[in-house]
Amino acid sequence: MAPCALTVDSLKVLALADHLGDAIARRAQCIQNEIETKPGSHPLDEGTEGLRDVIAAGITSRDGFPCNAEDIFLTDGSAPPIHMMMHLLIRDEKDGILCPIPSHSLYTSFMVLQGATLVPYYLDESRGWGVRMSDLKKQLDGARSKGVNVRGLVVINPGNPTGHVLVEENQRGIVEFCRKEGLVLLADEVYQENIYIADRKFKSFKKIARSMEFGEGDISLVSFHSVSNGYYGECGRRGGYMEVTGFNSEVKKQVYKVASLSSCSNISGQILMSLVMNPPTVEDESYTSYQAERNGILLTFSRCAEAMVCALNRLEGVTCCKAEGAIFVFPSVRLPKKAIAAAEEQNTEPDVFYALRLLENTGIVVVPGSVFGQL
Amino acid sequence: MAPCALTVDSLKVLALADHLGDAIARRAQCIQNEIETKPGSHPLDEGTEGLRDVIAAGITSRDGFPCNAEDIFLTDGSAPPIHMMMHLLIRDEKDGILCPIPSHSLYTSFMVLQGATLVPYYLDESRGWGVRMSDLKKQLDGARSKGVNVRGLVVINPGNPTGHVLVEENQRGIVEFCRKEGLVLLADEVYQENIYIADRKFKSFKKIARSMEFGEGDISLVSFHSVSNGYYGECGRRGGYMEVTGFNSEVKKQVYKVASLSSCSNISGQILMSLVMNPPTVEDESYTSYQAERNGILLTFSRCAEAMVCALNRLEGVTCCKAEGAIFVFPSVRLPKKAIAAAEEQNTEPDVFYALRLLENTGIVVVPGSVFGQL
Numbered sequence: 001m002a003p004c005a006l007t008v009d010s011l012k013v014l015a016l017a018d019h020l021g022d023a024i025a026r027r028a029q030c031i032q033n034e035i036e037t038k039p040g041s042h043p044l045d046e047g048t049e050g051l052r053d054v055i056a057a058g059i060t061s062r063d064g065f066p067c068n069a070e071d072i073f074l075t076d077g078s079a080p081p082i083h084m085m086m087h088l089l090i091r092d093e094k095d096g097i098l099c100p101i102p103s104h105s106l107y108t109s110f111m112v113l114q115g116a117t118l119v120p121y122y123l124d125e126s127r128g129w130g131v132r133m134s135d136l137k138k139q140l141d142g143a144r145s146k147g148v149n150v151r152g153l154v155v156i157n158p159g160n161p162t163g164h165v166l167v168e169e170n171q172r173g174i175v176e177f178c179r180k181e182g183l184v185l186l187a188d189e190v191y192q193e194n195i196y197i198a199d200r201k202f203k204s205f206k207k208i209a210r211s212m213e214f215g216e217g218d219i220s221l222v223s224f225h226s227v228s229n230g231y232y233g234e235c236g237r238r239g240g241y242m243e244v245t246g247f248n249s250e251v252k253k254q255v256y257k258v259a260s261l262s263s264c265s266n267i268s269g270q271i272l273m274s275l276v277m278n279p280p281t282v283e284d285e286s287y288t289s290y291q292a293e294r295n296g297i298l299l300t301f302s303r304c305a306e307a308m309v310c311a312l313n314r315l316e317g318v319t320c321c322k323a324e325g326a327i328f329v330f331p332s333v334r335l336p337k338k339a340i341a342a343a344e345e346q347n348t349e350p351d352v353f354y355a356l357r358l359l360e361n362t363g364i365v366v367v368p369g370s371v372f373g374q375l
Numbered sequence: 376m377a378p379c380a381l382t383v384d385s386l387k388v389l390a391l392a393d394h395l396g397d398a399i400a401r402r403a404q405c406i407q408n409e410i411e412t413k414p415g416s417h418p419l420d421e422g423t424e425g426l427r428d429v430i431a432a433g434i435t436s437r438d439g440f441p442c443n444a445e446d447i448f449l450t451d452g453s454a455p456p457i458h459m460m461m462h463l464l465i466r467d468e469k470d471g472i473l474c475p476i477p478s479h480s481l482y483t484s485f486m487v488l489q490g491a492t493l494v495p496y497y498l499d500e501s502r503g504w505g506v507r508m509s510d511l512k513k514q515l516d517g518a519r520s521k522g523v524n525v526r527g528l529v530v531i532n533p534g535n536p537t538g539h540v541l542v543e544e545n546q547r548g549i550v551e552f553c554r555k556e557g558l559v560l561l562a563d564e565v566y567q568e569n570i571y572i573a574d575r576k577f578k579s580f581k582k583i584a585r586s587m588e589f590g591e592g593d594i595s596l597v598s599f600h601s602v603s604n605g606y607y608g609e610c611g612r613r614g615g616y617m618e619v620t621g622f623n624s625e626v627k628k629q630v631y632k633v634a635s636l637s638s639c640s641n642i643s644g645q646i647l648m649s650l651v652m653n654p655p656t657v658e659d660e661s662y663t664s665y666q667a668e669r670n671g672i673l674l675t676f677s678r679c680a681e682a683m684v685c686a687l688n689r690l691e692g693v694t695c696c697k698a699e700g701a702i703f704v705f706p707s708v709r710l711p712k713k714a715i716a717a718a719e720e721q722n723t724e725p726d727v728f729y730a731l732r733l734l735e736n737t738g739i740v741v742v743p744g745s746v747f748g749q750l
Contacts, residue, residue, distance in 0.1 A: 076451045076613065079637040087488075109636055113462075228638075236642035238451065238613075261484055262454040263603070266641040267611035 023285040031271055045260040047074025047241070048267070051274040055241055058277030063207040073242050073255075074273060076265040078190050078226040081242040083110050084258055085186060085222050089151045090116040096143055098136065098153040098183070102330060102372030104160045119143040119150055120373065125332060128321050129164035131155070133173045140181060152184035153177075155205070158191040158325030161372050163305070165200045165324040171208045175219065179209075184220040190229040190240075191326040196302035200324060206245060220246035227272045229327075231297040239269030239276075301327060330369070398660040406646055420635040422449025422616070423642065426649040430616055433652030438582040448617050448630075449648060451640040453565050453601035456617040458485050459633055460561060460597050464526045465491040471518055473511070473528040473558070477705060477747030479535045494518040494525055495748065500707065503696050504539035506530070508548045515556060527559035528552075530580070533566040533700030536747050538680070540575045540699040546583045550594065554584075559595040565604040565615075566701040571677035575699060581620060595621035602647045604702075606672040614644030614651075676702060705744070 034050025046052070052072040059067035075081040086107075089097060096117035099107045111118040121139045123129045136153075143150050155174055157166045166174075178185040187205040195202055209219050226240035244255055264270075280290040305323035312320040312331045320331035335343075335350050343353035351368035358364055369375070409425025421427070427447040434442035450456040461482075464472060471492035474482045486493040496514045498504045511528075518525050530549055532541045541549075553560040562580040570577055584594050601615035619630055639645075655665040680698035687695040687706045695706035710718075710725050718728035726743035733739055744750070 076455075076641060077638060080451075080455070083637065106636065109632075113633065113636070236639060238639070238641035257484075258488065261481065261488070262458065263452060264611060264613070266451060266613035266644055268643050269641055 023280075027275075031274070034274075045262075045264050046256060047072065047265060047270055051270050052241075054274040055277045058274075059204075059206075059243060062277075063204055063210070065207055065210040067206075067243060071243050071245050073244065073259050074265050074270045075226075075240040075242060076238040076269060077228055077240045078188065078224045078242075079106055080262070080265075081222075081240065081259075082106060082186065082188065082224055085184075085242070085255075086110055086116075086152075087114065088255065088258060089184060090114050093117060094147060094149055096148040096150045097186075098139060098143075098150060100131070100154065100156060100159075102161055102369060102374040103154070104156065104188075105371065107154050108373055117143065117148045119148060123159070123162060123164070125321065128324070129159055129162040129330070130166065130170050131174060133170075133177065136174075136177060150181075150183065152186055154186045154188065156188040157205075158194060158202070159328070160188070160191065160326050161328045161367070162321070162330045163323040163326045163328040164321065165195055165197070165202070167200070168203060168208065171203060171205060172212060175205060175209045175212060175214065178221075179214055179219045184222065187221065187223045189223050190226045192225065193230040194298065194301060194327060195325040196298075196305055197322070197324050202325075206243065216246050218246070225273075225276075227269065227276055230276065231294055231301065232272075232276060234272060237269050237272050238266055239271075239273035240265070241273055241277075305329060330372075330374075398655075402650075406649070409649075420637075420639050421631060422447065422640060422645055426645050427616075429649040430652045433649075434579075434581075434618060437652075438579055438585070440582060440585040442581075442618060443620075446618050446620050448619065448634050449640050449645045450601075450615040450617060451613040451644060452603055452615045453563070453599045453617075454481055455637070455640075456597075456615065456634075457481060457561070457563065457599055460559075460617070460630075461485055461491075461527075462489065463630065463633060464559060465489050468492060469522060469524055471523040471525045472561075473514065473518075473525060475506070475529065475531060475534075477536055477744060477749040478529070479531065479563075480746060482529050483748055492518065492523045494523060498534070498537060498539070500696065503699070504534055504537040504705070505541060505545050506549060508545075508552065511549075511552055525556075525558065527561055529561045529563065531563040532580075533569060533577070534703070535563070535566065535701055536703045536742070537696070537705045538698040538701045538703040539696065540570055540572070540577070542575070543578060543583065546578065546580060547587060550580060550584045550587060550589065553596075554589055554594045559597065562596065562598045564598050565601045567600065568605040569673065569676060569702060570700040571673075571680055572697070572699050577700075581618065591621050593621070600648075600651075602644065602651055605651065606669055606676065607647075607651060609647060612644050612647050613641055614646075614648035615640070616648055616652075680704060705747075705749075 031051075034054065035048055049069070052069040052074060055072050056067040056069035073081060086097060089095065093115050094117065096119040097111065098119045098121050099111065101120045101122050108118060119139055121131070121136050124132045124135075140150055153174070157171070158164065175185065177183070185205060189202075189204055192202045192204070204223055206221055206223055209221060222245075223243045224240065227237050228235040228240075244252065247255065280287045308329055309320050309323050312318050312329065317334040317336070318331050320329055323329045333351070333354060335354055339354065340350045343350040346353060349368065349370050351370050355366050355368045358366060406426075409429065410423055424444070427444040427449060430447050431442040431444035448456060461472060464470065468490050469492065471494040472486065473494045473496050474486065476495045476497050483493060494514055496506070496511050499507045499510075515525055528549070532546070533539065550560065552558070560580060564577075564579055567577045567579070579598055581596055581598055584596060597620075598618045599615065602612050603610040603615075619627065622630065655662045683704055684695050684698050687693050687704065692709040692711070693706050695704050698704045708726070708729060710729060714729065715725045718725040721728060724743065724745050726745050730741050730743045733741060
């Protein structure tokens with residue numbers, strides 16, 4: 001128990017130096033109890049039992065639908081479990097996964113590494129980067145007609161790199177589509193707390209599925225979350241979880257077996273992930289300062305995003321959708337013909353040419369859209 | 376810098392409560408400086424620059440041959456980088472890697488998962504689980520004659536699950552073999568500090584190779600280490616590194632690219648790994664207590680191992696090699712014919728049958744040898 005004890009001791013000692021000392025010490029004691037009083041207190045491969053209980057309770061409270069702690073696997077951030085699930089789905093180069101474009105390279109690069117077939121579906125910039133159901137169907141049918149076994153669909157909500165938040169109707173369409181077509185839905189929900197518009201609220205894909213009365217037997221769904229990407233942004237901590245639902249027990253055993261290959265995830269990340277899913281409540285002494293800090297960070301993000309979008313839309317040849325969530329905006333830049341010709345002369349993609357010139361002339365760093373598969 | 380700052384703050388506050396407060400606070404400040412004063416202080420994908428410098432200096436001092444910090448990748452324990460390097464070596468089912476038998480399932484299971492060809496070589500129990508060079512050559516030639524592209528060789532020293540420590544002559548033979556046959560040498564050296572016999576000292580495979588005057592251009596070698604497996608045994612912290620040498624710059628770029636897919640490893644594990652490779656020296660106030668604790672733990676391990684081997688060798692039908700290192704012994708149990716027949720009747724491997732009966736009758740847990748590929 002050395003690893004856990006040190007962490008909790010640190011928290012306790014830290015607590016002495018804090019005006020919320022008692023509250024922190026109580027929380028630390030609570031974590032220590034969760035870790036030490038359960039059988040198998042050496043971290044299990046799928047994560048410490050007590051912390052998985054806390055996270056499951058947090059998900060239950062978030063969704064209003066029950067979450068089973070046995071469905072939770074604690075992970076070193078979100079990349080390893082995403083790769084693990086894609087690895088499990090892909091048998092050979094004829095297996096494919098539907099991935100959004102533009103998409104985080106986490107997905108597209110791994111598909112290349114795995115030698116699998118990436119089946120792209122294109123997010124609709126003209127409708128705030130929503131998913132066009134007709135395109136989804138078209139891409140699936142197209143891939144199948146070429147002999148590709150499409151096994152799953154990746155959805156990133158709130159969007160990375162687009163900063164959009166899907167409307168509920170769109171989410172319901174995706175759930176229905178995956179159910180009907182027998183696709184595993186891989187839901188990247190790491191920006192679930194970063195939403196900037198008043199009329200949009202985060203709804204997990206599991207909440208959507210359950211509210212449509214689709215249960216375990218109807219749809220296979222994996223939700224990913226991490227401590228790197230919310231308003232907390234603890235990138236270096238590598239805490240994360242995946243919630244694995246709708247697989248039969250034989251498949252679940254294989255998921256467990258593959259997860260075990262890499263041993264447990266780091267215990268401080270596990271504790272931090274449990275704190276994210278179990279924040280102070282109104283009864284806690286720390287609630288007011290927690291709310292003030294959280295709201296302050298989110299307000300800053302939101303104001304920056306708004307200022308950025310405003311400024312971008314004032315530029316000639318540039319348009320940008322409203323930033324709804326996550327921490328990105330993905331503007332469209334229409335380059336003059338001469339710039340395109342100059343890029344071609346240098347044997348460079350026009351957007352890479354633009355990004356480099358922008359950096360050289362203004363010091364502003366942007367990532368070329370082609371990195372995300374967007375042309 | 377939030378993730379690092381919290382860690383170092385914890386150390387600082389902890390330091391106040393410790394009689395070695397000043398020494399700990401200085402070390403914490405030193406780590407904080409390493410992390411914060413370098414460019415790119417957000418953890419790089421391959422690990423924090425300053426901590427990689429510290430680890431490279433530790434390796435240089437351990438081996439007496441220079442280590443370049445650019446060859447160090449900080450990792451979440453040793454399993455992810457081992458799998459990553461095996462993943463990079465394996466293109467399809469015709470690619471193979473030489474793995475020792477008995478071997479940790481980390482290797483054998485991943486080969487199965489990857490659909491690659493495991494080329495076994497058998498450790499020689501009659502010579503303290505050393506590597507028989509003639510068997511190595513026989514297995515390699517046999518695999519090649521079947522059209523397998525053998526790309527690498529795994530060696531675990533000190534041995535898991537055998538508890539042996541290779542003699543230098545054997546290590547030199549393995550290095551020469553890999554160099555001559557063009558194999559990447561994957562050296563699992565996670566038990567490097569757990570050696571229990573006076574006349575054997577840990578020598579890294581890089582030290583051996585360099586002392587044979589084989590440089591970067593002669594042999595591709597990856598050494599793995601972690602904070603889980605030494606006398607420190609911080610399993611839940613998931614700190615580790617790999618040292619990647621002897622690859623050309625194009626290949627190195629690909630290693631970096633694949634490492635980047637999973638973002639950085641957890642920062643507390645990174646810090647802990649740097650502490651393992653940079654322990655207190657004789658000038659430090661904490662040196663005496665550090666030495667006492669370290670030697671005490673290792674002495675306990677060593678005494679337990681000796682008592683275990685003695686007891687095993689007194690049992691009828693059981694023989695066990697001397698425990699030289701790591702934390703394992705791997706006894707040979709000759710089962711009576713009746714036990715084998717009883718196992719067959721239950722459609723169970725004899726060793727699994729024995730292990731279960733031992734557990735039921737005595738409460739003693741052993742792992743059946745067949746789990747490690749040993750029959």
